[in-house]
Amino acid sequence: MSEAGPQDEYFMRLALREAERAREHGDVPIGAISGYGWFPIRTGTAPREDQIDEAVDRAAKFIDAAVARYPVNPRKLVMLGFSQGGVMAFRLAFREPKRFAALVGLSTWFPPELKRNIADPAALHHLPTLLQHGRADEAIPLSRAKESLEHLHELEVPVTFREYDCGHEITASSLEDLSEFLAAKVL
8 A cells, every 4th residue: 555544544553552452461471582472482381372372363353353344355365474473374374274365474483283173174275375484583493484384285285485594584585575475376
């Protein structure tokens, strides 16, 4: 979009409201630092499934509200996430794979426990997926992204994998590849 419209104002208000709610409840620990995250991560312990499920439910409700409120083409929804948001994207897309036109994970990992709870495995065969990862990512090592790729291949998910000379970040070249992927698979 080149100009802000009413939907942009709505999403900004919603984002600010969620940020305020997060401040009221305190920052979510995301490793050695505090900041905003979808679910708490503590070094040496696995995230709690109930906290992840709660976050996934909240994100699903947000998507439902946005689709109901705005004139979007529901057949062109793309689930995209960076880092923890990528884990959320996997969980949301695997919950309802027919709902999304594509799945994108940026500097993230695939939670292998999802393989046990796939409601519609055949639908995953039609979910174009893009994984992008930095070779120098210190937050989520490249090896974890490659393990994710192996899991997706086992599930016969059509996946494109790209590596970049960067850390835990999004670069101009990764955005170019993302744009090309979306143009080819969704638009």
